[in-house]
Amino acid sequence: MTSFRTLDDADVKGKRVLVRVDLNVPMEDGKVTDLTRLERIVPTLTDIADRGGKVVILAHFGRPKGVDPSQSLKAVVPALADVLKRPVAFAADCIGEVAAQAVDAIRPGEILVLENTRFHKGEEKNEPDFVKALAANGDLFVADAFSAAHRAHASTEGLGRVMPAYAGRTMQAELDALTRALEKPERPVVAVVGGAKVSTKLDLLGNLSKKVDFLVIGGGMANTFLAAEGKAVGKSLCEHDLVDTARAIVAEAAKNGCRIVLPVDVVCAKEFKANASHRVCGIDEVAPEEMILDIGPKSVEHVVSILGRAKTLVWNGPFGAFELEPFDNGTVSVAEAAAELTRAGHLVSVAGGGDTVAALNQAGAADRFTYVSTAGGAFLEWLEGKPLPGVDVLRT
Ligand SMILES: Nc1ncnc2c1ncn2[C@@H]1O[C@H](COP(=O)(O)OP(=O)(O)OP(=O)(O)O)[C@@H](O)[C@H]1O
Ligand SMILES: O=C(O)[C@H](O)COP(=O)(O)O
Numbered sequence: 001m002t003s004f005r006t007l008d009d010a011d012v013k014g015k016r017v018l019v020r021v022d023l024n025v026p027m028e029d030g031k032v033t034d035l036t037r038l039e040r041i042v043p044t045l046t047d048i049a050d051r052g053g054k055v056v057i058l059a060h061f062g063r064p065k066g067v068d069p070s071q072s073l074k075a076v077v078p079a080l081a082d083v084l085k086r087p088v089a090f091a092a093d094c095i096g097e098v099a100a101q102a103v104d105a106i107r108p109g110e111i112l113v114l115e116n117t118r119f120h121k122g123e124e125k126n127e128p129d130f131v132k133a134l135a136a137n138g139d140l141f142v143a144d145a146f147s148a149a150h151r152a153h154a155s156t157e158g159l160g161r162v163m164p165a166y167a168g169r170t171m172q173a174e175l176d177a178l179t180r181a182l183e184k185p186e187r188p189v190v191a192v193v194g195g196a197k198v199s200t201k202l203d204l205l206g207n208l209s210k211k212v213d214f215l216v217i218g219g220g221m222a223n224t225f226l227a228a229e230g231k232a233v234g235k236s237l238c239e240h241d242l243v244d245t246a247r248a249i250v251a252e253a254a255k256n257g258c259r260i261v262l263p264v265d266v267v268c269a270k271e272f273k274a275n276a277s278h279r280v281c282g283i284d285e286v287a288p289e290e291m292i293l294d295i296g297p298k299s300v301e302h303v304v305s306i307l308g309r310a311k312t313l314v315w316n317g318p319f320g321a322f323e324l325e326p327f328d329n330g331t332v333s334v335a336e337a338a339a340e341l342t343r344a345g346h347l348v349s350v351a352g353g354g355d356t357v358a359a360l361n362q363a364g365a366a367d368r369f370t371y372v373s374t375a376g377g378a379f380l381e382w383l384e385g386k387p388l389p390g391v392d393v394l395r396t
Contacts, residue, residue, distance in 0.1 A: 004167045004175065004394045007044065010140060012053030014108055018138030019044065019168065020155050020390075022145040022374070023059035023076045023113070032079040037147070037374050039083055044144045044168035045111060046084065055111040056103055056138055058094060058155045060118040060148065067119045077113050088113055094155075095120065095133035103137045117155045124153050131158035144168025146175070147375035149390030150382075160393030167394050175391065177371035178382055181350040182211055186311035191383075192303070192334070194219030195317030195355065198242050202249075204316070207385035209253035209260075214306050216261040218319035218330070223292055225250070225262055231283055234268070236292040261306065265296030267320065267327060274324040294320030295330035304337040307347065313338055315351040316383060318359040332363040339368035352379030 010017075021041045026033045048055050062071040074090050081088040087110070091102030094114035106112045114137075117123040122130025131154045135141075141159045143149070143166070148156050159165065167175065182189070189212040193201060198221040209215055217225055220237035227233050228246035253260050264283055268290040269276040280296045295303075307313060315338070319330035341347040351360055352373030360366040373379045378388060 003396050004172070005165065005396055006167045006172050007047055007142060007169060010142065010164070010166045012048050012051050012140070015053050015139040016056055016103055016137060017048050017053040017140055017142055018056050018058055018134065018159060018163075019048065019142045020058045020145050020148070020159070021045075021168075021170075022147045023057075023073055023080070024061055024148070025076060025079075027075060030075050032076060035079065035083055038076075038080050040170045040374060041144055041168070042084060044142065044170060046086075047169065048142065049086070049109045049111060052108045054103065054106050054108055056106075057111065057113045058117055058134065058159075059113070059145070060123070060153075060155070061116045062118070064116065064118050066121070071116055071118075073113055073116050080113065084111065086111060091115060093119075095130070095136070099137050117153070122154055124151070126152055126154045126158045128158070130154045131162055135159055135162050138163065140164045140166065142166050142168045143390060143394055144170045145390070146171050146373070146388075147378050149375075149388040150378040150386070152389035156390035157393050160390070165394055171391075171394075173371070174373060174375070177350050177373070180348055180370070181312055181314045182383075186348065188213040188310045189312040189314070190214040190216060190306055190310040192216045192218060192313065192315040192319075193317050194221065194319050194331070195353070196220045196237060198224045198239055198246060201317070201380075202245065203384040203386075204380060205249050206252065208314070208383060209249060209258045210256050212258055212314070214259050214261055214310070215253060216303055216306065218263065218295055219317050221317070222263055222295075225260070226283060229262075232286055232288070233292060234286045234288050234290040235270075236286070236290075261303065263292075263295040263299040264302060265298040266292040267294035267296055267329070269293050269327075272321065272324070275326070276324075278326070293324070293327040300330055300333045303334050307334070307338055307341055310347060313347055313349040314383070315349065315360075316353045316356050316380065318355055322355075322359045322362065328359070328362060331359045332365075335360050335363035335365035339363075339365035342370055343368045352376075352383075
């Protein structure tokens with residue numbers, strides 16, 4: 001069995017601990033608008049600090065091409081200090097003299113953020129010299145950015161190869177949850193895959209159909225599967241060029257003993273806007289001028305009954321255009337049912353993906369899920385069954 005060294009195995013006292021976290025948080029007018037990623041890293045940072053380590057934070061922000069003051073991590077430092085309820089120092093570079101002096105200047109138990117690693121091209125190229133320059137400021141490496149672990153960058157993967165490396169608390173929680181959900185799940189396992197387009201989730205559907213017992217397809221992508229069954233989907237978002245691909249996914253799933261679950265009724269409107277005039281209809285009754293914008297009540301009931309018999313749920317992507325009321329209804333109703341089944345101890349539920357997390361928050365259901373991942377791309381790549389370099393480098 002693969003295992004990971006964790007913070008419990010690390011002797012951090014008096015050491016300079018390079019901690020890779022994800023500070024890629026949403027900002028508006030220089031203020032952080034969602035603190036979730038900052039809150040998640042508190043246990044790791046306080047644990048190292050309280051055990052007498054010097055906490056030296058490495059992170060990226062945005063996708064700058066070289067040094068770009070508008071993408072400086074300095075703007076995130078006040079919010080991080082607020083969340084930690086401790087002072088946080090900042091250094092204007094992540095390597096060289098500036099970084100070395102800042103690391104020298106903090107005492108054991110104190111916390112320092114180094115400037116955006118992506119200001120140096122060696123970060124994304126994972127250049128050995130840049131890895132070396134980062135490593136010069138630390139004695140050990142703690143990886144706590146699962147959400148950046150799909151990147152083989154210097155600060156996510158390179159450092160793990162050149163110094164003693166440990167999984168931080170968030171990384172550990174994420175890996176535990178993901179293992180419970182797909183690697184060693186209690187069966188039956190249900191995957192809900194919604195969202196806009198099949199084309200963005202082909203690998204994911206292929207991988208999940210090998211691993212889960214029920215693959216519930218929702219959102220715009222369900223329309224392509226419905227079209228593949230010969231249903232008329234009117235003006236709905238639908239990738240007609242992918243109907244053969246959809247048929248191949250269904251056939252492959254059947255071979256693997258995985259049941260594909262599609263909507264049996266839908267909510268249709270003629271306009272893509274909030275509170276557009278709408279109606280519920282059977283899946284064979286969509287008119288040429290209509291768009292499917294949500295699943296209907298019978299579909300909700302069907303999905304909820306499947307969840308009622310399941311032990312594990314993995315969820316990525318909403319059932320409908322959840323940003324527009326009342327087309328959030330399907331997503332909200334299924335989310336509420338999943339949250340209650342989880343709270344009652346009947347279900348292990350793991351969800352991820354930017355829009356998915358927004359939809360679960362909107363439904364007031366996120367807090368009752370077993371685990372909600374803050375990762376976007378990394379969560380998707382994990383669902384696709386791809387190796388995550390920032391995780392693999394931690395394996396013992
Ligand atoms: N029937 C539909 N018609 C049109 N758009 C839809 C429909 N159902 C869902 N969507 C849209 O799909 C989008 C979400 O899909 P997406 O694949 O991005 O989800 P996600 O994987 O959770 O998010 P992310 O890509 O941010 O991680 C939403 O904007 C939603 O409005
Ligand atoms: O926000 C994210 O999903 C991570 O921080 C990764 O960011 P990236 O897609 O720019 O590598």
